[in-house]
Amino acid sequence: MSTPGQPKDPAAYAGPLSGRRAQAARNDHAILSAARTVFLQNPHAPVAAVATAAGVGISALYRRYPGKEQLLQKLCADGLRTFIAVAERHSDAQPDPFTALKEFVRGIVDADVHALTVKLAGTFTPTPELGELSARAGTLAQEIFNRAFEAGALRADADANDIPMVFEQLTAIRLRDEARTAALRHRYLDVLMDGLRSSQGAEALSAPPPSSQELGERWIAPDAIMD
Structure with missing residues (x-):
């Protein structure tokens, strides 16, 4: 399997x-x-x-x-298709919006596609197909986030761009034991998602979320960035 x-x-x-x-x-x-x-x-x-x-x-x-470029493009496209499939599966699978968001994040982390996507960012030229897949993935993720936010389940200063950062922090956990890796990722998924949940008396977050431009810039090869 x-x-x-x-x-x-x-x-x-x-x-x-x-x-x-x-x-x-x-x-x-x-x-x-x-x-x-x-x-x-x-x-x-x-x-x-x-x-x-x-x-x-x-x-x-x-x-x-x-060439390597085509191989990387294929890997990224497969990862985005998996992301879309997970998002579609969790978009309305749970009646509780916060649970839907958390299970969506869990599904992406368990699929382990985000870790590779971040590793590959900026190492090859994205194709129009990848742009379309990325846009679809982003739209689905935004809809799941919006549903939880509009229901009042998330803290007021939470932002949809916080979710990719949650993916990255969780998929960075990687031990030799795959079962232990999965268990620890789920442990810290609980911690991070509780940090985004609406709660009285929560202090304001110390920095703003990453902008879409900051996230997108990582897909630009370093030698292509102009001062």
Whole structure:
């Protein structure tokens, strides 16, 4: 079984595949799984490291992805599609708006797509397709946040741009034991979400939330930023 946010195992595809197509599907699954692991550790790693980790020849990788740019674009697109699927699943699954928001955040953290997305930001050129997927993901996340905010479930100085920061803090937790990693992420999800919950006597937050421009700037390669 593939974990959320990772490429689907070719064995789970519906319908039989020919020998050559089955091998291509297995190679693609191995490449994408290896790429996630390699680039989480080092987003600047060469594609040769991905081929080695996947157990395929470099020529097999290049037949599927002409270069690192295309491989990174594919990983990011898969991550955004997973984000959208999780958001759609939790958009109205809970009658309580705060619970809906918290379960949405939990779903994204459990899918573990945000960690890779942040690692890859600024390392490749986003495509129009990625722009459309990102816009859709942002709209869904905003709607879930707005529902909780308008219901009075969140503190008055909470902002939708706080949520990506929550994702980042939680997905930064990574131990060798995957079960322990998940447990600790859920522990601190409780802590962080309680910090956003509306409560009497809560002190004002000491700094404003990140702006959309600040979040977007991270997708611009450093050498492309002009003074």
